[in-house]
Amino acid sequence: MIAPTVSTNIDVDALYRALATPRAIEEKMLHLIRQGRISKWFSGYGQEAIAVGTAWALHEQDYILPMHRNLGVWTTRDVPLRPLLCQLFGREGAFTEGRDRTFHFGLPEQRIIGMISHMAAMLPVACGIGQAFQYKQEDAVALAFCGDGGTREGDFHEAMNLAAVWNLPVVFLVENNGYGLSTPTYEALAETEIVSMASGYNMPGRSVDGNDIFGVIEAVKNARETALRRGPVLLEMRTFRMRGHEEASGTAYVPDEKMDTWAERDPVERLEEYLRIAGGWADDDLKALQSDIATTVNDAVEWALDQPPIESTPEEESAAVYAPHEPHDEAPPLEADLDDDTATAERRYIDALTDALDEALAADSDVLMMGQDIAEYGGVFKVTDGFVDHYGPERIRNTPIIESGAIGAGLGLAIEGLRPVVEMQYADFIACGFNQIVNNLAKTHYRWGQPVNVTIRAPYGGGIGAGPFHSQSPEAWFCHVPGLKVVMPSTPRDAKGLLHSALHDPNPTLFFEQKKLYRSIRGEVPSTPYRIPLGQARTVRDGVDATIVTYGLGVHWALDEAAHWAEAHDRSVAVIDLRTLVPWDKETVRASLSETSRVLVLHEATRTAGFGAELAAEITEDHFELLDAPPIRVAGADTPIPATKELEETTFSAKRDLRDAIERLMAY
Structure with missing residues (x-):
C-alpha cells in the first residue's frame, strides 16, 4: 500500500468520514444493482479522493462544477443525503423533480452547478462565474471538473484560452482515469500528459496523485490561491475508475494487471493506513466508524427508495420550461404606458438598437456585453461604437473567436445574477455555439429552476450580397427548442422596445437583427426607454x-x-x-x-x-x-x-x- 502524503492542520477524523461516506454509498449502490432494485449507476469507485479533497480545500463561497463521478463534492458540501438520494433514484423529493437525473442539476446556495451530458460544456460556464467574481471583486474562484476524454472537446480549449486571456479566477481540474468510457487515453490524446497543455495557454499546471487525499487538498488550496492572485490553473489528477463507465458496461477492456496496480492505490485504504500509522487508530475504531457511516447511508437509501415515484402533469411540466417574468423595479415602462407627449426622434434601425443597449448599460451595472470586436472597433456593424469609452473594458469585452465559450460564459454570468448580452458577429456563426444554446441555456430552468437572463444578439439575413455563410436566417433552428425565446423586429421602434424586454426577461433570448434593415429604414422612436412585450404581434x-x-x-x-x-x-x-x-x-x-x-x-x-x-x-x-x-x-x-x-x-x-x-x- 502506497502511503499518502503526510499533512498537518487537518481534522483527520472528519476527513475520513467525508471520504468514507461516498465510498459507503458506492458500495450500497453496487448491492442495489445486484439485487435488481436499481438499474443504473455511474460509479466513481476509486476516485473519491479527488471530489472530497477538492470540496474540502475550497472555501464555501467558491463554486464547484462537478461531473458524474463526483458524488463526494455533494456529500462533503453537506447536501442533505435524503433528497440527494431521491434525486439519484428519481423519487419524490428529488431536486429536479424527475426532470433530469443524477448530478445534472445545480444548487447555487451550496455553490454547486452540476453538469450536462455534453463533455466539457460546463468549463465555459465556470469562466462566466469567474468573470462575475472578477467584475464584482469577490474573493472566490470557480473550479470545473473535466475528464481526460473531455479535453478533446472544443469547449475545453475555448474555456482555457478565455480564462487565460482574461486572467479569470478559475481552476480546471482534469480527472485522468485512463479511459474515456472504454477508449484508452493513449488512443484519444496525442499528448497523454494532460498537464502539459497548461503551457500552451500560459497558465500554471500541476500533475497530482489523485488517490492521495492530502495531496489533492494541498494542490487545490495552492491552485485557489494562484487563481485569485494571477489567473487560471490546470490540475491533472491521476486516478483510476475501478468500475465500469456505468455499472452495466463492466471493465472487461481493462487489463487485469492494471486493476491490481490501482487497487494498491485505493484512496480510502491509503487514508486508513495513514490513520493507523500516524494517528494511532485501531482497527476496531475504523470498523466502528465504518459501521456508523454504513448505517447512516443504508437508512437514507432505504428511506429514499420507499418514496413514491415522481408524478406530474403536462401543465406542470410546461410551466417549468420558462422562468416567470417579473420585471425588475428599474425596468422601463411598457410602450403602451408612455405618455402621449413622450418625445420621439427619427432613428434608423441600427440607431434604435444602439440606444436600447446604451440605456440599459447606463441604468444597470449588471448589464455586460461580450462579443468579437465589439469594444474599440464597435462591432462589425458598429452597433456598440463608443461603448467601451463610456462603460469600460470590464463591461464591454472583446472575446476571442469562441462562440461556444462566450455563450457558456454568459450562462455563468447569469447564474451569478448578472445580465449578459452576447453578440454573434453574424447569425451564421451561431452554429458554433449551438450546443450551449440548445442544451445548456435552454434546459437549465426546466431542470433545476435557475433563471437564465442571457440575450444573444445575432445579425441575420440577406439582401446585401454576403453569400452562403453571412446571409442565413436560422431562426427555425431555435424555435424548435423549448426554453428559448426568439425575437425578430422589423422596425426601429420595435427593435428598441423588444430589445429592452429581452434584456429584462429571465430566459435565454435569441434576438435576431436583419442586417439589410440596419441602415435602410427609419422611423419615429420614443427617446426614452420602453418595453414592448414579447409574444405580442x-x-x-x-x-x-x-x-x-x-x-x-x-x-x-x-x-x-x-x-x-x-x-x-x-x-x-x-x-x-x-x-x-x-x-x-x-x-x-x-x-x-x-x-x-x-x-x-x-x-x-x-x-x-x-x-x-x-x-x-x-x-x-x-x-x-x-x-x-x-x-x-x-x-x-x-x-x-x-x-x-x-x-x-x-x-x-x-x-x-x-x-x-x-x-x-x-x-x-
Whole structure:
C-alpha cells in the first residue's frame, strides 16, 4: 500500500468520514444493482479522493462544477443525503423533480452547478462565474471538473484560452482515469500528459496523485490561491475508475494487471493506513466508524427508495420550461404606458438598437456585453461604437473567436445574477455555439429552476450580397427548442422596445437583427426607454381580403405588396408582424383571419422546415373553420444563398414569388 502524503492542520477524523461516506454509498449502490432494485449507476469507485479533497480545500463561497463521478463534492458540501438520494433514484423529493437525473442539476446556495451530458460544456460556464467574481471583486474562484476524454472537446480549449486571456479566477481540474468510457487515453490524446497543455495557454499546471487525499487538498488550496492572485490553473489528477463507465458496461477492456496496480492505490485504504500509522487508530475504531457511516447511508437509501415515484402533469411540466417574468423595479415602462407627449426622434434601425443597449448599460451595472470586436472597433456593424469609452473594458469585452465559450460564459454570468448580452458577429456563426444554446441555456430552468437572463444578439439575413455563410436566417433552428425565446423586429421602434424586454426577461433570448434593415429604414422612436412585450404581434395594416403573417424583412415586402393590391386591384390585404416567434401571438392572427378568411405566411428563410410551416400547420389545425382557402407559404428557395445580389434576388429570395402566391390565394 502506497502511503499518502503526510499533512498537518487537518481534522483527520472528519476527513475520513467525508471520504468514507461516498465510498459507503458506492458500495450500497453496487448491492442495489445486484439485487435488481436499481438499474443504473455511474460509479466513481476509486476516485473519491479527488471530489472530497477538492470540496474540502475550497472555501464555501467558491463554486464547484462537478461531473458524474463526483458524488463526494455533494456529500462533503453537506447536501442533505435524503433528497440527494431521491434525486439519484428519481423519487419524490428529488431536486429536479424527475426532470433530469443524477448530478445534472445545480444548487447555487451550496455553490454547486452540476453538469450536462455534453463533455466539457460546463468549463465555459465556470469562466462566466469567474468573470462575475472578477467584475464584482469577490474573493472566490470557480473550479470545473473535466475528464481526460473531455479535453478533446472544443469547449475545453475555448474555456482555457478565455480564462487565460482574461486572467479569470478559475481552476480546471482534469480527472485522468485512463479511459474515456472504454477508449484508452493513449488512443484519444496525442499528448497523454494532460498537464502539459497548461503551457500552451500560459497558465500554471500541476500533475497530482489523485488517490492521495492530502495531496489533492494541498494542490487545490495552492491552485485557489494562484487563481485569485494571477489567473487560471490546470490540475491533472491521476486516478483510476475501478468500475465500469456505468455499472452495466463492466471493465472487461481493462487489463487485469492494471486493476491490481490501482487497487494498491485505493484512496480510502491509503487514508486508513495513514490513520493507523500516524494517528494511532485501531482497527476496531475504523470498523466502528465504518459501521456508523454504513448505517447512516443504508437508512437514507432505504428511506429514499420507499418514496413514491415522481408524478406530474403536462401543465406542470410546461410551466417549468420558462422562468416567470417579473420585471425588475428599474425596468422601463411598457410602450403602451408612455405618455402621449413622450418625445420621439427619427432613428434608423441600427440607431434604435444602439440606444436600447446604451440605456440599459447606463441604468444597470449588471448589464455586460461580450462579443468579437465589439469594444474599440464597435462591432462589425458598429452597433456598440463608443461603448467601451463610456462603460469600460470590464463591461464591454472583446472575446476571442469562441462562440461556444462566450455563450457558456454568459450562462455563468447569469447564474451569478448578472445580465449578459452576447453578440454573434453574424447569425451564421451561431452554429458554433449551438450546443450551449440548445442544451445548456435552454434546459437549465426546466431542470433545476435557475433563471437564465442571457440575450444573444445575432445579425441575420440577406439582401446585401454576403453569400452562403453571412446571409442565413436560422431562426427555425431555435424555435424548435423549448426554453428559448426568439425575437425578430422589423422596425426601429420595435427593435428598441423588444430589445429592452429581452434584456429584462429571465430566459435565454435569441434576438435576431436583419442586417439589410440596419441602415435602410427609419422611423419615429420614443427617446426614452420602453418595453414592448414579447409574444405580442402588431397589425401593421388592416385588410379584409387576405392576411399576410410575417416578420423581419418580410414585413416590408408584405407592405409593398399590400400597397400594390390596393392600388392596382382595389383589394385589401392585412399585414401582421409577429415580432416574436417564440412565443407567437395566435390571438392577433385569429382576429385577422376572422375578417379575411385567407392567409399567406411569408419569411426570408428557406422553405423546408421553416417557421412558416409551423405557422401554416397551427393556423390550419386551430382555425380551419375560418378559412376559405388553404394557407400558402412563401419562403426562400431550398438552396444555399448565392453570393451575388442579382442571383439572390432572382433565384433565392422569397420576394420574387410573393405576387404570384397572392394571386393564387385570391383566386382560390
